[in-house]
Amino acid sequence: MKMLIIRTAQNEVQTIGHALILDNSGQRLETFTTLELPFINNFRKISCIPPGEYKVKKRFSKKFGNHFHVLDVKGRDFILIHKGNYYTQTKGCILLGREHKYINNDNVLDVSQSAYSMALLNRIAPIYFTLKIVELW
Secondary structure, eight states: OEEEEEEEEEOSSOEEEEEEEEOTTSOEEEEEEEEEOOOSTTOTTTSOOOSEEEEEEEEEETTTEEEEEEEOOTTOOOEEEEOOSSGGGOSSOEEEESOEEOOSSSSSOEEOOHHHHHHHHHHHOOSEEEEEEEEOO
């Protein structure tokens, strides 16, 4: 399995995109929306990670429950894919949802149904998979 994140827009507070979940033959299994921080020189806790290809591993913690750890990000550690709805809930990690929408009246797009999306990804994802991040701007 492979996850392809296509970043489509970025502003001063966030980066939005879509995640395609592909099987080994390249067929789409599922589509999610993503929410990340903007790219700020790959600085810890204030920036999304650079585009590229990464290994991902399933992980569990008390704070995030079942989630995913993006491995071997140069200059960074503990980049996670976890549930959350607002850009304020990520410190450089990737939030997963079903759609981009305005939830909390701050006039900034959020992701909806994040807990549902993470549960679905946990059901279909193997222990390890590849993540590729590209930007379309």
